[in-house]
Amino acid sequence: MAKAQRVGRAEMAASVCVMVLSMTYGVLVVRVLLARRSGLGPAAALRDAISGGWGVSAAMMVGAVACAAAFFLINRPVAGEGISPETAGSRQWRRMRLFATIPALAFILITAGWVSFIMLTGKDLPDLVLIMLGLAVFYAVVVMVYWIVKPTREYLYAQGTGDRSRIDDERAQAVKGKAAATTIPVFLGVIFLVGVPYEMLVQGVLPVRSYAEAGVILLVWGLASRHWNRKL
Amino acid sequence: MRSRVRELRLEGGLTQEEVADRVGVSRQTIISIESGRYNPSILLAYKLAGLFSESVEDLFLLAEQSDAEGNHG
Numbered sequence: 001m002a003k004a005q006r007v008g009r010a011e012m013a014a015s016v017c018v019m020v021l022s023m024t025y026g027v028l029v030v031r032v033l034l035a036r037r038s039g040l041g042p043a044a045a046l047r048d049a050i051s052g053g054w055g056v057s058a059a060m061m062v063g064a065v066a067c068a069a070a071f072f073l074i075n076r077p078v079a080g081e082g083i084s085p086e087t088a089g090s091r092q093w094r095r096m097r098l099f100a101t102i103p104a105l106a107f108i109l110i111t112a113g114w115v116s117f118i119m120l121t122g123k124d125l126p127d128l129v130l131i132m133l134g135l136a137v138f139y140a141v142v143v144m145v146y147w148i149v150k151p152t153r154e155y156l157y158a159q160g161t162g163d164r165s166r167i168d169d170e171r172a173q174a175v176k177g178k179a180a181a182t183t184i185p186v187f188l189g190v191i192f193l194v195g196v197p198y199e200m201l202v203q204g205v206l207p208v209r210s211y212a213e214a215g216v217i218l219l220v221w222g223l224a225s226r227h228w229n230r231k232l
Numbered sequence: 233m234r235s236r237v238r239e240l241r242l243e244g245g246l247t248q249e250e251v252a253d254r255v256g257v258s259r260q261t262i263i264s265i266e267s268g269r270y271n272p273s274i275l276l277a278y279k280l281a282g283l284f285s286e287s288v289e290d291l292f293l294l295a296e297q298s299d300a301e302g303n304h305g
Contacts, residue, residue: 154258169257
């Protein structure tokens with residue numbers, strides 16, 4: 001159990017890092033885009049985004065870290081303290097659902113309020129609001145999935161113990177491998193049949209980006225195949 | 233590959249969930265093995281054989297092998 005809990009916490013710490021990075025990365029991308037549009041050069045736009053000139057970036061980062069801290073504190077495996085793994089997992093899952101719902105709803109309400117205010121005052125919607133609308137839709141879907149799709153018993157067990165061996169058993173790993181093997185050729189097909197013609201015909205540029213994307217995919221695929229060939 | 237997992241599970245009065253718990257996999261894996269869509273690893277085959285107190289050879293049969301046994305029987 002101790003090992004399972006350590007694994008569970010390591011995974012949790014990793015997911016918190018991913019969450020914080022994804023939130024701050026999104027904010028930084030928007031800030032850089034807006035700064036570039038206002039006429040700043042790439043380096044100046046990057047500095048402006050990181051410096052938090054408008055306070056949005058800094059506030060989001062602080063918020064993300066606070067959310068991550070709360071997540072880390074409340075979401076920890078508790079099985080073995082007199083309750084079954086599934087019951088513990090169910091509690092964890094409800095906490096996670098709450099953790100996802102509260103900030104998502106707050107974000108959706110703020111966005112809706114902002115959009116309503118702009119529309120009522122008859123102003124044009126700025127780019128930032130459009131991006132926030134997109135994020136709000138994404139958060140709404142996440143929250144809906146959390147409230148509609150019930151977790152499986154194996155998932156609750158993993159949540160309660162940190163032991164993911166049942167939801168990531170040999171068949172699940174085989175499914176992942178097959179899915180990846182199906183996804184990669186499809187991705188490459190889309191890049192070459194859609195991305196390359198789009199860059200050349202619509203944008204009128206050399207398809208450097210599409211070729212770079214295909215190259216990175218093939219490189220990672222090759223390195224991963226080499227790694228697993230040695231390991232298995 | 234044909235397996236006798238379903239047959240032995242029902243004989244033992246076990247649910248798919250119970251079998252999955254005892255060998256440490258998901259219920260979906262047991263469903264897939266029973267329906268013949270998934271061939272388990274040697275490790276899982278041994279765990280299942282141990283659970284039903286059978287040998288691996290008696291639990292999992294190659295299609296031709298099971299046909300031949302059926303014809304002889």
